[in-house]
Amino acid sequence: MGLIEADIAVVHGRIVDNFRIPFGEDLHFKVVLIPGFSDGHAHPQVVDGGLRPGVLWRDSYDWIENRDLSVDEVMVRRDLGLASKLALLTFYRALLEGTTLISLTGRLAANVKAWVSMTPRPKAVMLPTVMDREGWTVGEVKRDYERVSMMVSEGLTRLGVFVHSIRLAGRETIAEAVGLASQRGGLLGLHMGEGRPETGDFKAVFGEPPYPSRIVPVHCIDDDVAAIGLQCVSCPLTNLLLYGRTRSSLAGVGSFGSDWPLLLGTVPRHLPIIAGHFKEPPDSILRIATIGGYRVYNMPPDGDIVGYDDSLQKILEGRTKPKFVTVKWETAVYEGTLTSNGLTLENIEKAIVEAVREATEKYGKGGMPYIPKLPSM
Numbered sequence: 051m052g053l054i055e056a057d058i059a060v061v062h063g064r065i066v067d068n069f070r071i072p073f074g075e076d077l078h079f080k081v082v083l084i085p086g087f088s089d090g091h092a093h094p095q096v097v098d099g100g101l102r103p104g105v106l107w108r109d110s111y112d113w114i115e116n117r118d119l120s121v122d123e124v125m126v127r128r129d130l131g132l133a134s135k136l137a138l139l140t141f142y143r144a145l146l147e148g149t150t151l152i153s154l155t156g157r158l159a160a161n162v163k164a165w166v167s168m169t170p171r172p173k174a175v176m177l178p179t180v181m182d183r184e185g186w187t188v189g190e191v192k193r194d195y196e197r198v199s200m201m202v203s204e205g206l207t208r209l210g211v212f213v214h215s216i217r218l219a220g221r222e223t224i225a226e227a228v229g230l231a232s233q234r235g236g237l238l239g240l241h242m243g244e245g246r247p248e249t250g251d252f253k254a255v256f257g258e259p260p261y262p263s264r265i266v267p268v269h270c271i272d273d274d275v276a277a278i279g280l281q282c283v284s285c286p287l288t289n290l291l292l293y294g295r296t297r298s299s300l301a302g303v304g305s306f307g308s309d310w311p312l313l314l315g316t317v318p319r320h321l322p323i324i325a326g327h328f329k330e331p332p333d334s335i336l337r338i339a340t341i342g343g344y345r346v347y348n349m350p351p352d353g354d355i356v357g358y359d360d361s362l363q364k365i366l367e368g369r370t371k372p373k374f375v376t377v378k379w380e381t382a383v384y385e386g387t388l389t390s391n392g393l394t395l396e397n398i399e400k401a402i403v404e405a406v407r408e409a410t411e412k413y414g415k416g417g418m419p420y421i422p423k424l425p426s427m
């Protein structure tokens with residue numbers, strides 16, 4: 051039996067010096083995170099955000115109606131091969147960036163297919179999206195659930211449903227989604243208050259607590275969701291890119307989400323934006339960015355460790371990637387490469403660019419999506 055030793059550890063959001071924990075071999079790091087990062091909201095099939103440099107939208111409804119997509123997103127989701135390749139790249143990127151838990155919306159069958167094909171795999175919350183639009187109905191999600199329920203093992207995943215938003219799903223759809231969520235794992239996510247306050251609409255549709263499922267609102271730019279007993283998953287980077295603004299405080303924020311992990315990386319890539327915007331002490335930000343998502347989704351954090359040979363400051367600046375990652379004590383990343391296939395973050399980033407090109411060639415409407423350039427880790 052060996053020991054993992056670290057000069058500094060962030061243990062469930064608390065910064066401690068000279069940390070050690072038993073492990074199968076002796077390892078030393080400057081910093082370890084216990085658990086790793088959690089990404090509380092990610093669309094693994096988004097290859098185009100409809101972003102245009104210099105263009106801002108009023109709210110999510112304005113964006114979804116008026117955005118100018120280069121790629122047909124319904125067709126990307128229907129293409130199980132491509133959709134699962136995109137999900138697999140999302141999972142690989144997550145591990146290589148130190149994200150040990152990720153919550154995915156999008157196409158359930160594709161996400162599960164990718165997830166079971168890899169080992170070790172990050173912990174995952176699967177919340178397939180429903181709304182009243184072709185390609186996103188509750189019936190389609192139910193069919194996907196029937197085909198994947200045997201494939202999902204216990205312990206590393208939790209399941210539920212993601213209602214796209216209150217205005218894009220009628221009451222009947224929401225009632226069906228609530229029923230399906232409570233049968234399938236008891237989690238219900240939804241975009242809420244993405245540019246316009248919606249707690250009033252929420253109460254009118256969902257009523258008062260207790261709810262049959264754990265409800266997780268995402269974005270909540272203006273809404274005080276704590277007032278209705280909920281914890282928000284905030285996505286500061288896409289809020290700033292789409293609407294030019296985000297929440298002003300972290301009160302009521304339980305977790306951060308990357309929203310578009312293929313385009314923008316997972317949560318640790320967003321830390322400099324988060325730290326710059328919220329001006330909160332590092333331990334508050336790190337608590338939300340690590341254990342936060344586990345608490346929001348009630349996922350066990352045991353055995354999830356991320357080790358760095360760099361300072362905490364560089365981690366907060368998003369300028370360093372982990373050397374070592376375990377999920378449930380299994381080593382997923384060693385010396386910065388995936389243990390399953392030897393690939394690095396640079397390899398995966400290249401593969402993502404290729405996959406976006408493939409999606410654009412197959413289902414493009416002319417033009418390439420605009421992808422903001424990330425600073426390298």
Ligand SMILES: [Zn+2]
Nearest residue numbers: 091093241309
């Ligand atoms: Zn979203």
